[in-house]
Amino acid sequence: MSPVLISPSILSADFANLERELGAIATADWAHVDVMDNHFVPNLTLGLPIVESLVRVSPIPIDCHLMIEDPDRWAPGYAEAGARSVTFHIEAVADAVATARAIRAAGARAAFAVKPETPFAPYEDLLPEVDMVLVMTVEPGFGGQSFMADQMPKVSQVRDAVRRFGGEVWVQVDGGVSASTIEQCADAGADVFVAGSAVYGAESASAAIEQLRALATAHTHR
Ligand SMILES: O=C(CO)[C@@H](O)[C@H](O)COP(=O)(O)O
Numbered sequence: 001m002s003p004v005l006i007s008p009s010i011l012s013a014d015f016a017n018l019e020r021e022l023g024a025i026a027t028a029d030w031a032h033v034d035v036m037d038n039h040f041v042p043n044l045t046l047g048l049p050i051v052e053s054l055v056r057v058s059p060i061p062i063d064c065h066l067m068i069e070d071p072d073r074w075a076p077g078y079a080e081a082g083a084r085s086v087t088f089h090i091e092a093v094a095d096a097v098a099t100a101r102a103i104r105a106a107g108a109r110a111a112f113a114v115k116p117e118t119p120f121a122p123y124e125d126l127l128p129e130v131d132m133v134l135v136m137t138v139e140p141g142f143g144g145q146s147f148m149a150d151q152m153p154k155v156s157q158v159r160d161a162v163r164r165f166g167g168e169v170w171v172q173v174d175g176g177v178s179a180s181t182i183e184q185c186a187d188a189g190a191d192v193f194v195a196g197s198a199v200y201g202a203e204s205a206s207a208a209i210e211q212l213r214a215l216a217t218a219h220t221h222r
């Protein structure tokens with residue numbers, strides 16, 4: 001297995017042709033699906049019925065990023081629908097341990113995400129309960145925003161905490177990740193990279209995926 005995972009975000013894809021758009025990223029590791037409810041974030045995308053359909057036609061596993069209120073209630077359903085990984089926001093969840101356990105019990109990898117202004121340190125004790133931590137490198141809600149380099153110390157902090165913990169917890173970055181920003185993410189300790197506009201905005205999605213993979217692999221510490 002490659003030491004890094006590339007997870008293109010279909011938020012930048014053509015929503016009228018999602019099966020074809022998933023086919024275009026078949027050489028990636030995961031397909032990142034941004035679920036937004038217009039409450040936790042000021043944008044509305046798609047929900048469970050569409051994720052169920054995407055799981056059926058996707059050539060690669062689905063990586064669900066839930067930007068929704070009350071993930072305690074909804075997140076396990078995305079795991080039951082067949083998503084490989086389900087990420088809820090720590091700012092939205094009431095019981096992170098119970099939600100992560102319910103996601104894992106339904107057969108998916110569990111993860112929590114932190115917004116740019118949310119510190120990681122108060123949640124370090126959750127590491128045994130999850131398979132990944134997502135450090136947002138933009139304010140959640142929209143694709144195509146500028147990368148926030150000031151989040152790199154937080155990525156390093158998560159990586160250091162994972163080393164101390166000693167288990168295998170992946171560190172994901174999401175927002176503004178491109179050929180010009182991915183190396184600093186890998187240097188800081190990220191190993192799962194979400195990229196929307198950098199992949200779907202490229203002339204060739206597969207060439208963009210390979211370029212991102214090569215750059216990240218050259219800078220990873222995993
Ligand atoms: O979760 C989000 C936005 O909230 C992301 O997954 C974006 O979809 C990434 O898009 P780019 O910043 O890579 O264009």
Ligand SMILES: [Fe+2]
Pocket residue numbers: 009032033034065174194
């Ligand atoms: Fe996302």
